[in-house]
Amino acid sequence: MALPLYYNWRNLFVRKLSTSLTFAVVATLVLVLCVLLSFAAGIRASLAVSGWPQNVLVLKPGATAESTSIITPDEKGRVVQAPGIAHGADGKMLISEELCTQTSIPRRAGEHNMANVAVRGVDATAFGVHPEVKIIEGRRFEPGQLEVIVGKAARDRFDNLGIGGEVRLGRQGNRLYKVVGVFETGGGAFDSEIWGGRTQISDSFNRHFISSAVLRLDDAAEAAAAISYLNGPFVALESKRETEYYEDLSKTTRDIVALTTVLIAIMSIGAAFAVANTMYAAVDGRRREIAMLRTIGFGRGAIILSFVTESLLVCMTACLFGLAGAMFFSGTRQDFLSNSTWTVLAYELKITPTIALGSLGLACLVGVIGAIAPALRASRVHVIEALRKA
């Protein structure tokens, strides 16, 4: 039979300082873990919904991102001969030639707070190649006009990007574009971009080439053949499935997550030691009490369970506080500066039930691991010696 929970709960307040320190360590651990996991999940979600398996992205060999790729008109001409390219309702091949660049504009938070935003010059075909792009406010830009449409996340993060707003684009920022529409892709990377007519963007930035070509195929199964052709000696460009490209972009996130996982592991070990320290102090301070409990009939198992329960109470309560702290950030949109594109990618920090349960699991694990050695020591208290030392 276990000792009552209120016995453990009240004992937590006997050693306020060490309990508080352990509490703080575990709460911090949970907070960091939650933010890390939600960061990773947010970035993953943002990049995971980007791209189609039947879309093949063509870049200059060696380019790690669209922004560092230059495809010349000559190379562009050979792309159209790739097998399996789908055709739009107007009979045109679904090849979107795109110019990717970036510009620095003020964020909403303050006028001196500038950040890079991705600017994409596209033709009307882009909307057939990227059908996930849906206009949710206003309309598409008119070709030949200084008009842009903006992703929903970009509109929310940057200043003056609402409908009717104006944004300076170009090498010197000398072209004033008017925002005529807002689009969204369901949380994908495009949501953080500004799109305009390719010719105007090309002219404004004085870049007379394209960064990438995106081919929409009839069937995702034909991607391998198309990629083989595009990467072959005749075209000599570098192509990959669009989904693969965005997955590669999230590599940095994976590296950050891996590194922070090591940090979390080290923090967990530290937290387990903090728990152990507190529980050892509790055992040493309660030797007579333990001896009395053993004398009146509580077995070793009940003593072990009691100390593990006490540790779990600290860790689970600390976990709830850590989660409450993390919930403070939940639902907020954060910026992630991609080191591939050097543009800001907006993602949503979200504490999901899975993240909350994972954090609770880690807190419990820390509690059990930290308590097990002190609890065993408690169960081995020499009853007669402890009673005599009274």
Add this chain to the structure above:
Amino acid sequence: MSAADIVATSVRKVYHKDRIEIPVLDGLSLKIDAGEFVVLMGPSGSGKSTLLHLIGGLDSPTSGSIRVGEYNLERMTERELTAWRSRHVGFIFQMYHLVPVLTAAQNVELPLLLFKMSSAERRERVATALKVVGLADRTDHRPNQLSGGQEQRVAIARAIVTDPDVILADEPTGDLDAKTSEEILALLNLLNSEFNKTILMVTHDPRAASHGQRVVHLEKGVLEREERNPARPAMAAS
């Protein structure tokens, strides 16, 4: 209400320290009738507390046997002894050993948590035990809100709440003033005379010893002599 007799036969207890044998009890034999109130006296190191611990199943004799009621303790495992103690023995300590974070009622309730019993029944038994020791109005007080005498009363209530056959008291008045000691000893007398509990009490205090029906004197691990208390004749066991 139940009582058990205690029979210790040729009990030897030897402790080892740095490879040196320290004999504490040296072939001691003692018989205590069910319902008897026996006092163990003797100088420090004579083996009084050791004998009490052996009878309480907290330690095992090096040789010899101890029987309490129908239980031969030397044949029982540690787990069996732990379970046996919870049902058949009530312990009273010099320093009370109450749990400071629990109220008087919760302290008394502790041994009952080892029984399959409804919380209503537990509450009832706790209330009865506290009433017996005269602390019915102190149920929600913590140990630090009670006097030494009151703390010892709570400890006695904890010892009797399971209705044990035997009460083992290790210097229960050693930390109390004379007046409070008398009250505690009167309470032990009550448990013996009214509730027919077999009581074995260790004490250094001759006044406390006068409350027993029989005083057993130990000296260097052996029974030196024993005296019957004419003022408190032994009662027939129930």
